[in-house]
Amino acid sequence: MAQEIKVPTLGESVTEATVGEWLKQPGDPVQRDEPIASLETDKVAVEVPSPIAGVMGELKVGVGDTVEVGTVIATVEEGSAGAAKPAAPKVESKDAPAPSPAPAPAQAKAASGDESIAMSPAVRRAVLEAGVDPTQIKGTGKDGRLTKEDVLAAAEAKKSGGAAQAAPAASASPAPAATGERREERVKMTRMRQTIAKRLKGAQxxxxxxxxxxxxxxxxxxxxxxxxxxxxxxxxxxxxxxxxxxxxxxxxxxxxxxxxxxxxxxxxxxxxxxxxxxxxxxxxxxxxxxxxxxxxxxxxxxxxxxxxxxxxxxxxxxxxxxxxxxxxxxxxxxxxxxxxxxxxxxxxxxxxxxxxxxxxxxxxxxxxxxxxxxxxxxxxxxxxxxxxxxxxxxxxxxxxxxxxxxxxxxxxx
Structure with a gap:
């Protein structure tokens, strides 16, 4: 039986939030009270826990989407947390940038196989820019998750002659060498950054x-x-x-x-x-x-x-x-x-x-x-x-x- 997961009460006068990160994907085992998503409000990030143990079901919204209190954002199939279903396609926000045709090695998967590494958009960008292997970095965030500071520290260690990172497995079509072309990237502001901007401008x-x-x-x-x-x-x-x-x-x-x-x-x-x-x-x-x-x-x-x-x-x-x-x-x-x-x-x-x-x-x-x-x-x-x-x-x-x-x-x- 599927249990609907709704946006919880976020605090006094806070009625909506932005989906900042999915901590679980369809098919992943979920324990009772385990966080499955992180929502960004005007001031803080709020984790949404699962009310039951089971298997992650459908994601109703994508990263970057704005959701109101009480909105159904996902489902969890009640049952054994170990009997994971095949992973369904990940829901992406319509505002999210298109994926790069040549992603960085080991960016999304752990070295042991197909277990996903939970990374926020900011951490993922830092990994891409620094060119480091996230599976080789020890996370210091909650539940061992990577933080941007972890990635920057690993990049600095790499520059200063730290242990060389393992070479990625050979792929059928290696990424093209940099040609020196100038690029731009558009990233939607987080709800917190938008609020900071409004408050500081309002103060002036x-x-x-x-x-x-x-x-x-x-x-x-x-x-x-x-x-x-x-x-x-x-x-x-x-x-x-x-x-x-x-x-x-x-x-x-x-x-x-x-x-x-x-x-x-x-x-x-x-x-x-x-x-x-x-x-x-x-x-x-x-x-x-x-x-x-x-x-x-x-x-x-x-x-x-x-x-x-x-x-x-x-x-x-x-x-x-x-x-x-x-x-x-x-x-x-x-x-x-x-x-x-x-x-x-x-x-x-x-x-x-x-x-x-x-x-x-x-x-x-x-x-x-x-x-x-x-x-x-x-x-x-x-x-x-x-x-x-x-x-x-x-x-x-x-x-x-x-x-x-x-x-x-x-x-x-």
């Missing part, structure tokens, strides 16, 4: 954006971190990073300059007596901003644990809608990618965002002498409709002073 159109800068001597924080990192890790089972310091420093600034922790709604200003910090983290489909709740009430260890958990789940694509709700202020760390300076864009309806950047040794003047110090540029972008320049500069200065003298965070100065 609706807010009066301005950015103020400062630089921070990171010597004291680095010294403190080096002195206590081993004890911290042993006691709390988490690495002591820099985000904990900047999160607590931001709490001091937001308390003293409450407009930076507020937002405009109609003709009113909404102030918060709590601090929920949205932390920008990189996910395979784009930048996401999960929220660390009540940062002003948490210690360094819990803040670091929350951020580490969000980072891991963003990579695996397991963040939920609830993880993304709310947020009164955002911290974006472009320094992990090597950024020296930037003007971050606020995350509506918030009114301010703190941008962090890379640390580099620079000559500075201290007590009349030129010395070399580890310096970081920091930026505060803000909505000038609500936050005056004096308030923005003051808030950034408080953050700078707290980082340069971490004891301020302990004695609440």
């Amino acid at each position: 159109e609706n807010a009066a954006l301005l950015t103020t800068f400062n630089d921070v001597d990171m010597s004291a924080v680095i010294e403190t971190r080096n002195r206590y990192k081993d004890l911290f890790a042993k006691k709390h089972d988490i690495r002591l990073g820099f985000m904990g310091f900047f999160s607590k420093a931001a709490c001091l600034a937001l308390r003293d300059v409450p407009s930076v922790n507020a937002y405009i709604e109609g003709d009113e200003i909404v102030y918060h007596d709590y601090v929920d910090i949205s932390v920008a983290v990189s996910a395979p489909n784009g930048l996401v901003v999960p929220v660390v709740r009540d940062v002003d009430q948490k210690g360094f260890a819990q803040i670091e644990k929350d951020i580490a958990d969000f980072g891991a789940r963003a990579k695996d694509g397991t963040l939920t809608m609830d993880d993304m709700k709310g947020g009164t202020f955002t911290i974006s760390n472009g320094g992990v990618f090597g950024s020296l300076m930037s003007t971050p864009i606020i995350n509506p309806p918030q009114s301010a965002v703190l941008g962090l950047h890379r640390i580099e040794d620079r000559p500075v003047v201290v007590d009349g002498e030129i010395v070399i110090r580890p310096m970081m540029y920091i930026a505060l972008s803000y909505d000038h409709r609500l936050i005056d320049g004096r308030e923005a500069v003051t808030a950034l200065k408080i953050i700078k002073e707290a980082i340069e003298d971490p004891a301020r965070m302990l004695i609440d100065l």
Whole structure:
């Protein structure tokens, strides 16, 4: 008996999603509660589990199709999961690009035979561009699936003289050599990327954006971190990073300059007596901003644990809608990618965002002498409709002073 698989409830005010990836194909064995598809919503990817054990049946929609909550997207034939049926043709989206006449070797099949490797469109493109064998790469994503980072790491290892990949089996008609011709590829934007584009453009159109800068001597924080990192890790089972310091420093600034922790709604200003910090983290489909709740009430260890958990789940694509709700202020760390300076864009309806950047040794003047110090540029972008320049500069200065003298965070100065 066939069981219909429908699009589940996706979250508050979310009524539709895009089919991002089929994790099972017709004829594949399926266990109860095993994910069979990944749907992309405006903010997160949602996996659709099978309600029964059996064999994957018909796929009603294709990758890239937009589906509403309650729509039947597939069927599962109830019965023994081991008695797999012959695989039916894969449903493709009408918007999906036509398959290449000469696909990369081992792209879609595992080395052991005909077991398909589940790869998202982004990972599949990375495999094609890098020219690596996905069957030889250990996946670090959920359930061992390949991520784009896995593919890029394998490509880098190959370039730097890593183990040579096994030569593909000889085919009847080898792929033609590159002729140097210029090519273009059209790829439909994911729902998440479309939403990111709309929100960022909306922030520019609706807010009066301005950015103020400062630089921070990171010597004291680095010294403190080096002195206590081993004890911290042993006691709390988490690495002591820099985000904990900047999160607590931001709490001091937001308390003293409450407009930076507020937002405009109609003709009113909404102030918060709590601090929920949205932390920008990189996910395979784009930048996401999960929220660390009540940062002003948490210690360094819990803040670091929350951020580490969000980072891991963003990579695996397991963040939920609830993880993304709310947020009164955002911290974006472009320094992990090597950024020296930037003007971050606020995350509506918030009114301010703190941008962090890379640390580099620079000559500075201290007590009349030129010395070399580890310096970081920091930026505060803000909505000038609500936050005056004096308030923005003051808030950034408080953050700078707290980082340069971490004891301020302990004695609440």
